[in-house]
Amino acid sequence: MNKMSAVNTQTIVVGVDVHKYSHTAVALDCFGSQIGLHEFTNDFLPEYVSWLDAFGNRNNLIVALEDVNGYGVHIVRKLADEGITMRYVPGILTERKRKQSIHREKSDPVDAMRVAKVILTNYEETLPAKESIANREERTTAITLDFFLNERRSLVAEKTILKNQLHAMLHQHMGDHYTDCFPKAFTPKAIGYYLKTVNPKAIHDSEASALVASIRRRLTRLKLLLGQIAEIDKAMKKAAKDSSPVAALKKNISGCGDVTACTLIAEVTSIKRFKTKSQFARYAGIAPVHKSSGNHKRLYTSPYGNRKVNRALHTIALYQISRVDDNNPGRIYFEKKLNEGKTKLWALRCLKRQISNRVFQTLKHEYNTR
Numbered sequence: 326m327n328k329m330s331a332v333n334t335q336t337i338v339v340g341v342d343v344h345k346y347s348h349t350a351v352a353l354d355c356f357g358s359q360i361g362l363h364e365f366t367n368d369f370l371p372e373y374v375s376w377l378d379a380f381g382n383r384n385n386l387i388v389a390l391e392d393v394n395g396y397g398v399h400i401v402r403k404l405a406d407e408g409i410t411m412r413y414v415p416g417i418l419t420e421r422k423r424k425q426s427i428h429r430e431k432s433d434p435v436d437a438m439r440v441a442k443v444i445l446t447n448y449e450e451t452l453p454a455k456e457s458i459a460n461r462e463e464r465t466t467a468i469t470l471d472f473f474l475n476e477r478r479s480l481v482a483e484k485t486i487l488k489n490q491l492h493a494m495l496h497q498h499m500g501d502h503y504t505d506c507f508p509k510a511f512t513p514k515a516i517g518y519y520l521k522t523v524n525p526k527a528i529h530d531s532e533a534s535a536l537v538a539s540i541r542r543r544l545t546r547l548k549l550l551l552g553q554i555a556e557i558d559k560a561m562k563k564a565a566k567d568s569s570p571v572a573a574l575k576k577n578i579s580g581c582g583d584v585t586a587c588t589l590i591a592e593v594t595s596i597k598r599f600k601t602k603s604q605f606a607r608y609a610g611i612a613p614v615h616k617s618s619g620n621h622k623r624l625y626t627s628p629y630g631n632r633k634v635n636r637a638l639h640t641i642a643l644y645q646i647s648r649v650d651d652n653n654p655g656r657i658y659f660e661k662k663l664n665e666g667k668t669k670l671w672a673l674r675c676l677k678r679q680i681s682n683r684v685f686q687t688l689k690h691e692y693n694t695r
Contacts, residue, residue: 340441411454459595580644
């Protein structure tokens with residue numbers, strides 16, 4: 326498989342503006358001059374590949390994509406099967422190109438051209454598409470886990486909303502002591518108790534009756550959500566059972582459970598995408614942003630990077646600092662940074678960088694020992 330590491334004088338970059346029912350591709354030479362334009366749909370992907378092949382050697386070809394998880398998924402699968410090199414272009418870079426342009430027109434060919442020009446001018450700020458680097462097994466595992474995780478995140482968000490509503494409504498109906506019988510208010514056992522206790526037939530006031538009926542509907546939905554989340558966790562654990570990267574993360578990193586490990590693998594797919602631990606930290610949004618002018622030098626927390634990976638590393642860090650244990654290196658490192666005068670927030674950021682490095686080293690080692 327082609328692994329182009331830099332743009333050269335033979336490079337041809339094809340930017341693609343992706344939509345639901347049609348896509349526009351613009352080909353540029355290494356000097357940024359347009360040498361081709363092609364409009365196509367997902368029904369004519371073989372013709373699109375033939376159009377790409379007309380530019381010559383595939384080793385000199387880079388396809389630049391913005392949307393690869395939504396409407397661009399069919400293009401990505403086809404190009405991955407064909408072994409054509411793809412690179413991801415962050416939307417912020419194309420938007421920056423538009424703002425820097427004297428003529429700020431917006432059309433499908435212009436947008437596709439901007440995507441391609443990002444590769445020519447900001448190559449190091451883009452990443453090779455995981456579909457171009459990972460093998461079929463890695464891609465299948467990542468896609469499967471991603472399906473489970475996306476559904477799980479949606480259900481957890483809905484569960485949180487329901488719990489917040491039920492806390493207020495149960496307090497309104499039962500008073501301050503509605504949680505006295507249970508250490509946690511919404512375990513399956515607690516939900517069963519509330520469903521038996523909160524009975525609309527025993528209420529004669531119409532306002533209270535409406536409140537009780539609403540509580541029961543929410544409790545029923547919450548019970549269903551908890552069951553579906555448990556079902557997804559079971560299926561995800563089964564899918565990850567044969568994944569050696571997931572097993573390596575759980576074994577070697579304290580605080581990295583099933584969901585966290587699966588999240589990291591679903592987003593990273595293959596550690597081959599990253600040459601160094603610093604590149605991986607930058608991808609995760611862990612590396613600080615430098616803002617310097619003259620003698621004034623400052624470091625700021627990066628708001629960029631993959632936020633799902635960042636949150637997974639944050640979860641691991643919080644688990645490690647919460648464990649007061651003499652054999653807990655994460656807690657020891659955190660306290661060391663506090664003793665050096667760092668704030669708790671900055672010490673946590675330092676710990677996240679160390680965890681990021683450990684994740685990179687673990688996945689690298691696992692890949693090299695296959």
